[in-house]
Amino acid sequence: MKEVFQGLYGAAILFFYYVKWFIAIGLPILYFALDYKRNIIMDVLWLLCIILIIKDFIYKFILKKSHCDSGSCSSKGK
Numbered sequence: 153m154k155e156v157f158q159g160l161y162g163a164a165i166l167f168f169y170y171v172k173w174f175i176a177i178g179l180p181i182l183y184f185a186l187d188y189k190r191n192i193i194m195d196v197l198w199l200l201c202i203i204l205i206i207k208d209f210i211y212k213f214i215l216k217k218s219h220c221d222s223g224s225c226s227s228k229g230k
Contacts, residue, residue: 168200168201168204171201172201172204172205173201173205175194175197175198175201176198176201176202176205179194179197179198180198
């Protein structure tokens with residue numbers, strides 16, 4: 153049972169890592185430009201992708217910590 157959950161977790165990580173931008177940008181285009189029928193499951197998936205994109209933005213740009221702060225980078229002393 154543990155292996156099944158590990159496989160699902162790994163698949164979810166890969167899915168959202170590669171597909172989140174396509175869903176976040178593509179679903180509004182489908183809804184508003186191409187008159188795609190509304191679907192609650194896709195709406196929840198879109199919301200989850202937006203949350204993951206915001207989380208990535210916060211971790212990458214706002215909480216960014218450089219490994220060079222400790223003085224370990226060789227170009228810092230030059």
